[in-house]
Amino acid sequence: MKKFMGKDFLLTTETAQKLYHDYAEKMPILDYHCHINPQEIYEDRKFENITQVWLGGDHYKWRQMRSNGIDERYITGDATDREKFQKWAETLEKAIGNPLYHWSHLELKRYFGYDGYLNGDTAEEVWNICNAKLQEDSMSVRNIIRQSNVTLICTTDDPADSLEWHKKLAADDSFDVQVLPAWRPDKAMNLEKSDYTEYLQTLSDVSGVKTDSFASLLEALRVRMDFFASCGCSVSDHALEYVMYAPASAEEVETIFAKRVAGGSISREEELKFKTAFMIAVGKEYHKRNWVMQLHYGCKRDNNSFRYGQLGPDTGYDCINNYAPSSEMADFLNAMITNDELPKTILYSLNPNDNASIGTILGCFQDPSAIGKIQQGSAWWFNDHKTGMTEQMISLANLGLLGNFIGMLTDSRSFLSYTRHEYFRRIMCELIGGWVENGEYPADYKALSEIVRGISYNNAVRYFGFGLETK
Numbered sequence: 252m253k254k255f256m257g258k259d260f261l262l263t264t265e266t267a268q269k270l271y272h273d274y275a276e277k278m279p280i281l282d283y284h285c286h287i288n289p290q291e292i293y294e295d296r297k298f299e300n301i302t303q304v305w306l307g308g309d310h311y312k313w314r315q316m317r318s319n320g321i322d323e324r325y326i327t328g329d330a331t332d333r334e335k336f337q338k339w340a341e342t343l344e345k346a347i348g349n350p351l352y353h354w355s356h357l358e359l360k361r362y363f364g365y366d367g368y369l370n371g372d373t374a375e376e377v378w379n380i381c382n383a384k385l386q387e388d389s390m391s392v393r394n395i396i397r398q399s400n401v402t403l404i405c406t407t408d409d410p411a412d413s414l415e416w417h418k419k420l421a422a423d424d425s426f427d428v429q430v431l432p433a434w435r436p437d438k439a440m441n442l443e444k445s446d447y448t449e450y451l452q453t454l455s456d457v458s459g460v461k462t463d464s465f466a467s468l469l470e471a472l473r474v475r476m477d478f479f480a481s482c483g484c485s486v487s488d489h490a491l492e493y494v495m496y497a498p499a500s501a502e503e504v505e506t507i508f509a510k511r512v513a514g515g516s517i518s519r520e521e522e523l524k525f526k527t528a529f530m531i532a533v534g535k536e537y538h539k540r541n542w543v544m545q546l547h548y549g550c551k552r553d554n555n556s557f558r559y560g561q562l563g564p565d566t567g568y569d570c571i572n573n574y575a576p577s578s579e580m581a582d583f584l585n586a587m588i589t590n591d592e593l594p595k596t597i598l599y600s601l602n603p604n605d606n607a608s609i610g611t612i613l614g615c616f617q618d619p620s621a622i623g624k625i626q627q628g629s630a631w632w633f634n635d636h637k638t639g640m641t642e643q644m645i646s647l648a649n650l651g652l653l654g655n656f657i658g659m660l661t662d663s664r665s666f667l668s669y670t671r672h673e674y675f676r677r678i679m680c681e682l683i684g685g686w687v688e689n690g691e692y693p694a695d696y697k698a699l700s701e702i703v704r705g706i707s708y709n710n711a712v713r714y715f716g717f718g719l720e721t722k
Contacts, residue, residue: 256360261637261681263681268680273700275703278704281708283403285668289420292392292393292430295394296391299385305667308664310565311351313566315351340370340371340377350637354674355369357673361673362390362667395669406431406432410438410457411450418482421482431483433486434542435489437490439468439472442507442517443522458470460474464508465504485542487537492548493548495530495583496580496583497520497526498524498527498528499528503524537594538587541594541716545628546580549574553569555568577612584615595625595626596624597626598627599631601634607646607650609627622713623655623657627646629660629675637678640675640679656705657710658679658711659672659675676707
């Protein structure tokens with residue numbers, strides 16, 4: 252029997268162990284998509300206790316606590332932090348086979364030096380160990396990032412954001428990890444939302460462009476793109492409920508926009524036509540600027556209307572959308588490539604059934620302007636577990652070039668989530684090592700080391716153009 256999460260955790264062959272320990276383990280981390288707060292990095296926040304780090308805003312854990320019958324008071328309510336931690340510990344011991352079990356214990360090992368396991372009985376011991384460690388200077392936000400071997404972070408930022416904290420971080424010579432903004436214009440696109448006209452006014456105020464037409468909206472966004480670029484931005488990100496492709500004339504799009512700004516209601520068809528025009532327009536702008544476009548789709552959000560009314564969005568009530576938009580995605584990309592205006596693009600679907608369709612779409616739009624110009628993103632959200640990651644990489648290997656894959660992203664609000672890169676790298680090395688052990692790829696460690704280092708770090712550095720390659 253192997254030791255619980257020991258040195259060779261998830262690595263069952265000698266080849267997998269060599270690939271991980273000799274190559275993957277030593278690579279830095281490029282966190283090209285996350286949701287952490289740049290203000291907390293600038294202010295070098297220190298957390299008072301482990302509940303603040305683990306349970307504040309983490310709807311992965313909230314969902315499992317609800318599945319364990321825990322009252323909402325101990326999840327998002329007014330229970331004490333110690334009470335909430337106890338309920339999480341009692342839930343975790345039942346999470347056999349769940350990635351949260353592995354992530355939580357990797358974090359306990361790497362950041363707190365705890366080699367045991369967390370359950371209801373050990374909760375008090377773990378609470379005291381973690382809280383004592385969190386008081387040390389080594390556990391400030393900046394030092395957590397440093398000890399995690401992170402070289403660069405891209406946050407997620409609205410076009411109207413002042414980027415105040417990014418500018419302050421850029422001017423701070425005492426912190427050598429780059430923290431760059433990433434452009435997330437969902438609020439500018441989602442004209443069906445009740446607060447859309449209020450958002451347009453905010454965008455007008457910060458851009459100096461009166462957004463009274465679709466053309467002026469795009470001009471305001473270009474002004475803000477210029478500002479974001481001046482702060483180092485070269486990455487965009489979009490959350491799409493559906494991949495939509497409903498082409499319309501410029502006149503029709505202007506009519507739809509004018510109706511919405513005037514307070515009129517928008518049909519579903521009009522919404523899709525507007526969003527299609529919006530995405531094509533900003534996508535072409537990204538191409539001009541050599542920005543990367545990330546598309547996250549396949550999620551049905553806020554399904555529990557009762558809890559949504561109580562707690563609001565992003566509280567753990569989303570699920571996989573079974574809609575399979577492969578033909579619409581191909582049409583959307585084709586609309587931009589017609590005049591050679593397709594930017595580097597990363598496709599993430601929350602539905603694992605889309606793996607093969609994405610793999611075939613990639614091959615339709617590659618060109619010499621970038622190695623692996625169109626990428627399938629790492630297994631996302633409900634799929635970033637051992638099975639999901641393995642299936643995504645096998646599908647990508649079957650249909651594309653796994654050796655050019657840009658690898659893992661954190662996509663988290665927690666500063667302790669960098670162990671997810673370790674988890675991913677172990678799974679990746681186990682997969683590749685198995686192929687070598689089975690005679691499906693030679694034991695050519697020159698080639699294997701380049702593949703493993705590339706997927707771990709170097710491919711993403713090259714793809715995004717950050718200039719941080721390492722050997």
